[in-house]
Structures are given as structure tokens and as C-alpha cells.
Amino acid sequence: MKRDDILDIAKYASSKLVTALSPSGSRITKDVAQKIKDAGIRAVSISVDGPELSTTTSGESQGHTR
Structure with a gap:
């Protein structure tokens, strides 16, 4: 995760909203x-x-079927 404080931000947000992370x-x-x-x-x-x-499906139309 690029921000060192992302979990602090998420903790605050989670007190107000349903939060998700990707x-x-x-x-x-x-x-x-x-x-x-x-x-x-x-x-x-x-x-x-x-x-x-060989390990990515990004941009491949049939990547999920391999």
C-alpha cells in the first residue's frame, strides 16, 4: 500500500461508512x-x-479460461 496512513484513514472511514480496499x-x-x-x-x-x-489476465479476452 502506497500510503503509510491508509489504515488510519480506513479506520476513520469505517466508523462512518462501509469500507472496502483493493x-x-x-x-x-x-x-x-x-x-x-x-x-x-x-x-x-x-x-x-x-x-x-504468462501470469496476468489483464487485457486478454480469454484470460479467465486458461
Whole structure:
């Protein structure tokens, strides 16, 4: 996550709204996942695309069928 204070912002937002987060999955550890949960984030969407062309579906019309 690019902002060091994103979970503080999310915690505040979660006290007022239902919040969701869509981070890159590459930096999500058990500790980070727990902090996301503790911040009150109700939904998380994590991309499973990889850095190599063979592991990404972005821009491919049939990527989901491989």
C-alpha cells in the first residue's frame, strides 16, 4: 500500500461508512491482513495477476479460461 496512513484513514472511514480496499496482493502478510481487519474494512479485493505476461489476465479476452 502506497500510503503509510491508509489504515488510519480506513479506520476513520469505517466508523462512518462501509469500507472496502483493493490493494496489490504482493505485500499482504498475515500481519497486514489483521491490520486491515482491525481497521474495520468490510471487503477486500486482491488481484492475483503476476508480473509476468504468462501470469496476468489483464487485457486478454480469454484470460479467465486458461
